[in-house]
Amino acid sequence: NMIQPFWALPALAIAGLGAKDIMGYCVLTLIFVGLVVCGVFYFLV
Numbered sequence: 186n187m188i189q190p191f192w193a194l195p196a197l198a199i200a201g202l203g204a205k206d207i208m209g210y211c212v213l214t215l216i217f218v219g220l221v222v223c224g225v226f227y228f229l230v
Contacts, residue, residue, distance in 0.1 A: 188215055 189204070190211055197204065 188212070
């Protein structure tokens with residue numbers, strides 16, 4: 186969902202944007218959330 190957000194496609198169509206317009210933000214979110222999850226798992230295990 187973070188790399189290819191199908192939930193955003195209707196909103197992008199209404200706004201007249203394409204998936205490529207938000208892809209950079211999705212990748213940054215994927216990296217940030219991945220680091221947070223890895224950090225939490227590191228401290229829990």
